Amino acid sequence: MYITVRLLKGFPKPLTYKLPRELEKSSLEGTIVEVPIRTYTSYAFVEKQFPSLAYKPEFTIKTAHSLMPFPSDAMYFEFTKKISAYHQVDALVLIKRIRNFIVQDEHDHIAAGQPQKRGQSVELTKDQETIVKAIEPHIKNSTFFPALMHGVTGSGKTEVYKKLITQNFLQKKTTILLLPEVTLALQFENLLKSSLELDIPVFGFHSGTSPKNKRELWQALLNEEPVLILGVHLPSLLPIANLGLIIIDEEHETGYQEKKHPKLNTKEISLIRAQQYKIPIVLGSATPSLSSLDSVKKKGWKFFQLTKRYRGNFPEIKTVYFDNKEKRRNFWISRELDEQITQRLAKNEQVIIFLNRRGYSFFVQCKACSFIFECNSCSVSLTLHANGKLSCHYCEFSQQLPEGCPECTKKEFIKKGIGTQQVVSILERLFPQSRVARADMDTTVKRKLWQQTLADFQSGDIDILVGTQTITKGYHFPRVTLVGILWADLNLHFPVYNAPETTLQQLIQVAGRAGRESLNSSVVVQAMQEHPIFEFLNEIDYMKFYNQEIQARDMLKYPPCGRFCEIELMHNDKSTIERESTRVAALLHKKNNSGDMFVLGPALPPIDKIKNSYRRKIYIKGPNMLSIINLYQSVNHKNFSSKIFFTPNPQS
Known part of the structure; x- marks a missing residue:
């Protein structure tokens, strides 16, 4: 008996090995084996197994050593093949990611903490109970059952999740x-460890998980123990023999599509897996994606709604347009927002100020010669932070701001842009007695600092929290009665x-941080220009937005009314990328014999150079x-020196 394998590290081509006698009767496709390679041993992924060779080997075939402990998931190999075909990536890439993540060295991580006490049973509302009862039979009978739960912010979606997790564990x-x-994920890990009714083992599986906890989870999977696994991307790729339920919270979030190639879409992967494994999958959101709502209409997904807040009331929403200076307290804060902050602070209530930006100022320009500090490796300007450092948020290059301009030596610079640190400074000047802090990407990267900031805000040690999109997702701040949104129309x-x-999803999500308890609350939305989406800021109007927006998508055949892919070419030589991207687009046009498919591009992305690599993008609608995929595969990528990546249904 023989096997064809691919090494997880090193030599890229398939290799053939003989099986030892004790493994000859085993079905090994999709498993990991230890094999000899030159003078050492290495782990390899088994692609094929066959009884005899169809050719006479020129040298002696070596014998594989042993199986790597790997969960016995019978459907895993077929699942990885489907995912690799959909994303046009080698299946070995998926296996490597899981294996490398488990065995990596100790790095920055946060322990989720241990539960203080086991949670008590919570009585569900009638609407929550209806949802649980509808899904429970599909957990027990192992049937594919996609369910979209549209629950307004604070409606108790988490309580539904907890009941379903418990029912799945009982099976x-x-x-x-x-x-x-x-x-x-870290916040939910802490919450569930202390609030689940049963003693369910809870494991995080993400970049904040320690190697020790990863190994404990792996052992639980080997033993086929029922557990709860939390994470962002990686849990959906784990081999799990007894998988019974998948839950995707905040299912609308574009963060479920990875930022680096291959840009795997975790939500789409999970849907494929649930269908193949014949298990229910629950997608929850206060602002469901148009694609999921369209699946309810066209694919028969079950649709549930929670229209009332578990506690508290919906905030009053007021939109302020900066069409004249009389409405402004200063350039960034309106008089309306200034007055409401003053009133809330006087009542010892808390305020969130939301800004969809990062850093201190976006770029620095010489006042004399207009020179702009730019990154040498990326086509972006350097960002000035409060510590006086200029940094690139794409390649992590940083330098101290010099005293004089590198071009003309003059010493006067203009700081252009707005960021969380600058907003904090403005608020500290306007409200000197208040305690102001920020929560953005710079603080969340330092997870201990982020957790401390959250704890201080929860305990009332912070009065005003200035944040970016990080604070829009699922956090519960009971004393927040005012949310101010700056530059709401920017992303439009x-x-x-x-x-x-x-944009609308983000605005509704951050507005939902206000009024989650019984206190009256309000939201002030500041915008430079009027836009139709501001008519739908009340959560109860979200379905009206869907009905309007889906018509616009249908006219142009954009998802979910059509399918869309991104083809990205990368090369370190600018002339090569321009020549080859034009040639690829021309070949796609030539081979496109369908009247309902369209090739767009090549296009210059907003940032066309990152880490000394130039980029061009081509899009296909169909x-x-x-x-x-068939049209994409019709072009022979081996004829090009550029790296070529395929992303189905890009989210941004």
Whole structure:
């Protein structure tokens, strides 16, 4: 008996090995084996198994050593093949990610903490109970059952999740719970460890998980123990023999699509897995994606709604347009927002100020010669932070701001842009007695600092929290009665087809941080220009937005009314990338014999150079992904020196 394998590290081509006698009767496709390679041993992924060789070997075939401990998931190999075909990536890439993540060395991580006491049973509302009862039979009978739960912010979606997790555990099955950010996964991990009714083992599996906890989870999977696994991307790729339920919280979030190639879409992967494994999958959100709502309409997904807040009332929303100076307290804070902050602070209530930006100022320019500090490796300006350092947020390059301009030596600079640190400074001047802190990407990278900031805000040691999109996702701040949103229309001007959808989702999510208890609350939305989406800021109007926006998508055949892919070419030589991207686009046009598929580009992305690598993008629109993939495969990528990546249904 022989096997064809691919090494997890090193030599990229398939290799053939003979099986030892004790493994000859085993079905090994999709497993990991230890094999000899030159003078050492290495782990390899088994692609094929066959009884005899169809050729006479020129040298002696070596014998594989032993199996790597790997969960006995019978459907895993077929699952990875489907995912690799959909994303046009080698299946070995998926296996490597899981294996490397488990065995990596100790790094920055946060322990989720141990529960103080086991949670008590919570009585569900009638609407919550209806949802649980509808899904329970599919957990018990192991049937594919996609369910979209549209629950307004604070409506108690988490209580539904907890009941379903408990029911799945009673069937001795494992649950995957996906969250859009690691910080949110850590928060849920703490919450569930202390609030689940039963003693369910809870494991995080993300970049904040310690190697020790990863190894403990791996051992639980080997033993087929029923557990709860939380994470962002990686849990959906784990081999799990007893998988019984997948839950995706904040299912609308674009963060479920990875930022680096291959840009795997965790939500789509999970849907494929649930269908193949014949298990229920629950997608929850206060602002469901148009694609999921369309699946309810066209694919028969079950649709549930929670229209009332578990506690508290919906905030009053007021939109302020900066069409004249009389409405402004200063350039960034309106008189309306200034007055409401003053009133809330006087009552010892808390305030969130939301800004969809990062850093201190976006760029620094010489006042004399207009020189702008730019990154040498990326086509972006350097960002000035409060510590006086200029940094690139793409390649991590940083330098101290010099005293004089590198071009003309003059010493006067203009700081252009706005960021969380600058907003904090403005608020500290306007409200000198208040305690102001920020929560953005710079603080969440330092997870201990982020957790401390959250704890201080929860305990009331912070009066005003200034944050970016990090604070829009799922956090519960009971004393927040005012949310101010700065520059609400900024993202509407980005050249992406789903800008209205993602902008409205973000605004509703951050507005939902206000009034989650019984206190009266309000939201002040500041915008430079009027836009139709501001008519739908009340959560109860979200379905009206869907009905309007889906018509616009249908006219242009953008998802979910059509399928869309991104082809990205990368090369370190500018002339080569320009020549080859033009040639690839021309070949796609030539081979496109369908009247309902369209090739767009090549296009220059907003940031066309990152880490000394130039980029160009080509897009294909079509009626289905299979037709798009067939057209993509019709071009022989080996004829090009550029790296070429395929992303189905890009989210941004």
